[in-house]
């Protein structure tokens with residue numbers, strides 16, 4: 001925790017990243033570039049500001065996996081292993097996460113494909129072809145979510 005500024009203590013800024021595609025820090029969290037600008041609305045949402053490009057965005061845009069208990073990095077690293085493990089079942093066996101959990105992650109990843117792709121390319125240093133392969137698995141895996149949620 002970095003103290004001293006005294007604006008807020010409850011936001012974990014390392015969870016957020018800049019949403020401005022032209023920003024050098026776009027899509028990369030834990031860069032220390034995110035700060036609180038102000039609170040707004042009846043839910044007291046935080047408006048965050050990227051110190052690198054000076055653009056603002058809402059915390060609700062925050063992170064792809066904001067609502068889950070598992071750290072984003074672990075989720076995306078797990079998802080990235082899917083080609084290597086040959087699919088959800090292999091991935092579940094290799095990582096110890098349940099198939100249901102992995103299906104949920106894939107579903108969320110699929111809904112945020114741009115951010116997830118960016119994460120794979122920048123944070124995990126994957127090549128474009130590797131990322132494409134991951135997506136082909138994620139698309140195939142979509143069937144596993146057809147239970148109505």
Ligand SMILES: [Zn+2]
Nearest residue numbers: 018023050053
């Ligand atoms: Zn920025």
